[in-house]
Amino acid sequence: MSESPTTVHPAIEKLRAQFADAIIEVHAHRGDHTVVVSPERYHEAIAFLHNDADCSYDFLTDLSGLDRIRLHESPRFEVIVHLYSTARNDRLRVKTRPADGEAPTIASITDIYPAANWPEREVWDMFGVRFAGHPNLKRMLMYEEFVGHPLRKDYPVNKRQPLVVERPVHDTHQPRLFYI
């Protein structure tokens, strides 16, 4: 996955002018442009792409993760953001690679794109990447008692987990509960 850029993308050039040191890699495959930014300046770069008048990526199409352990790449995890600009009818993929460790952590972009709320929860759930500053980083699709992160490449596809005991109805909105 290291194609050279076939065509120049204006937004990436604009980003390069602003964050020259933060851009790790740029590539294009089948017309899809991708820019990889350093984790330290990821939040800043996303905010720039959102706010800059020439870039104006006003829509977060999707946010997902990737475990690169079987590609023998480091750092292991990648967070992938798909952006879309209504004004320019253009798509851009921005990636960042949080540093390896016990719990890889990256800044949450929910303050820039509210749409990132649930997908960031899903990336935490599926890959175990934490998002610093996320308002409610709970598991999304799996249940709280689930152990591990199923979309990691080292999670076996046929692994079973024990049935969980019935737990009381609770809610994150309200701290105190009284049962009838």
Place this chain on the structure above:
Amino acid sequence: MTEVLTTSAAPESSPVSPKPAFTTKDMLLNMGPSHPAMHGVIRLVLALDGEIVKSADVEIGYLHRGFEKDSEVVGWGQVFPYTDRLNYVSPLINNVCYAMGVEKLLDLQITERCQYIRVLISEVSRITDHLTCIAACSMELGSMTGFIYLMKAREYLYGLVEELTGARLTVSYVKVGGVKADLPEGWLERLETALVAVEKEIAEVNRLLTRNRIFIDRVKDVGIISKEDAWSVGFTGPVLRSTGFARDIRKDEPYLVYDRLDFDVPVGALGDNYDRYLVRMEEMHQSIRILRQCIKQIPGGAVRVDLTGRPLTGAEMVDSAKMGMTADLLLRTVRPDPTLDGAEKSRAHLINADAKSVVLPPKEDTYGNIEGLMNHFMLIMEGEGLKPPPGEIYIANEAANGELGFHMVSNGEGRAYRVRCRPPCFYLMQGLEKMIVGDMIADVIATFGTINMIAGELDR
């Protein structure tokens, strides 16, 4: 049912208003997952003040099946049955989008007739999806008649889908590089007949619901979301368009042959349930318009010219063999059934891309000569088959509920390194809280109905 103690309703520090004689407390109400209107798969934890919803916590994942994990385990071409089960009301659109993604990875061109077939099945699916949404919504609001009329209309189209693919839901009709088999004889004529019947049913429901006072009271000015809110939480599709945002991938980033077709993108004004209903009603008419143009434009008359004498279907051959009539079997020509058995040689070039390393050979070759059999095996065997070059792509289609996208990563092996599905419902459910807070608890049913949540793609 549980209750929670909170502060009293009126601010106690207010010097003007007298202190209330009693304190009120919010009630927590679990709606779902086993609630008939939650379709069995979603849980809402509502904080209620009387009948007013004060906050809502949406909990999903009850139908999680590990689509993305499974896609990494099986070959590229074996994912199609899983995509059927994403949006199970319009499975053909999921098939089309996934196939287009793999074709983009392979940089493969598909034939013109195949592109038209894909538009045809996409639009038929869009109509069935909208019919289901409006039917379920009208039933949940008390109009069983509307439900029956629309289900009847859907049945005409499901009959055609069944005839084409051999199944109603688990279609797996689209393949990488083409479709499984060409349209059966006379299918386009029967489609036109069905469209007339569907239009009649839609007109009935239009008369029944659109100006119905009871229906309007339940849906008008209920479940409102602004254009800006909808866009910021990732809404797409009819729900976004109901707020007045004219975004449609078929227009903005045309794929297949949508740029050759003439259709309008209906938008609403207010973003309430009634607008969503109206947008869906009009989109069905636009889809019918697209279908009629496709019927006229679709190229390549599929006429069989290379068979002489009466052809024999596979099923007929099996039947005669059961009765011991095997004497002349060797001399007779087998005609594979176009819907169940796969592509026929005479039509294969019309619907499939010319790429032996991607597309299965026609069935006559598979069963008739060693080259065809080997070609088939090389594509089917584990670890062999489709091997897109390393790289990653994102593909987006306008599905019935909004933008359906696939992000695919290939490392050059026979199976996907990663397939991420961007389900439109996931983002719609994310915004559900914004739409129901402030409304009454009974309005939750109406709003939830017009969003058309499909748990198969929500939870994957």
